[in-house]
Amino acid sequence: MDWWILPTAAALVAAAPAVERVPLWPGEPPEPTANPAQGAPCLTIYRPAPDRATGTAVIICPGGGYQALMETYEGADVAAWLVEHGITGIVLRYRVQCRHPAPLRDGQRAVRLVRANARAWGLDPARLGMLGFSAGGHLAATVGTHHDAGNPQAADPVERQSCRPDFLALIYPVITFTAQGHSGSRETLLGPTPDPEAVRYLSAAQQVSRHTPPTFLAHARTDTVVPVENSRLFRDALQAHDVPVELLELPEGEHGLGCGTGPLWAAWQQACLRWLAGRGLLERR
Secondary structure: OOOOOOOOOOOOOOOOOEEEEEEOOOOOOOOOOOOHHHOOOEEEEEEOOOOOOOOOEEEEEOOOOOOOOOOHHHHHHHHHHHHHOOOEEEEEEOOOOOOOOHHHHHHHHHHHHHHHOOOOOOOOOOOEEEEEEOHHHHHHHHHHHOOOOOOOOOOOHHHHOOOOOOEEEEEOOOOOOOOOOOHHHHHHHHOOOOOHHHHHHOOHHHHOOOOOOOEEEEEEOOOOOOOOHHHHHHHHHHHHOOOOEEEEEEOOOOOOOOOOOOHHHHHHHHHHHHHHHHOOOOOOO
């Protein structure tokens, strides 16, 4: 067995979720890393107790404008919340302060890596989603619109896996790199004078197809950092391709929806759980 196809984790103390950190790449990642101090891209896996596990897993993409990662309230805390509901929460540390396509490659690799290890980790490879916040929502949406079935000839067995998420949950996401989007995220990935084709490629609403995963969205109408039009654009594109979608529009609230606490944060979590339950993703299998 190749070293990056990992065995099942040992049984855990019931009072706390099992936590394991897994490197994303077997060696150096394919694109240069501009910020080595960030540490290597990795997955931090939070597992529910075996008697509560549903087999569903969610890769969590924290936000931060592709400059930093909000790894607590948009990462570890979200994973712990998912674990409470029997879902394996997997926080993705993707590369920031670097140009496209490095973050996208990390997002695609994360899906492949979890799917390659799904059986060993007690997961259903057909119940693997991505949950992203702000720029992390952009990353999740980009993986959801730029995926492939894997390369069956790849020497690396992980690269033989599909990188298509089975569902998406996007919370106040950056969707477009046009004027309605977030200029900081766009400039970090594409530079100050981006190529128009690159802007189109990374504007997820323009890349939607009938193969884009079913999606839950949540956004405040008064968000002045990433306007709600981002989520509306993605919703409209999904509806045009007959892809199931739900958008929770909160009547007021700032970007971040309380940053991990308060009624706005609870509102999107409750709505997201209902959406997951409606798709059978909270049932044990």
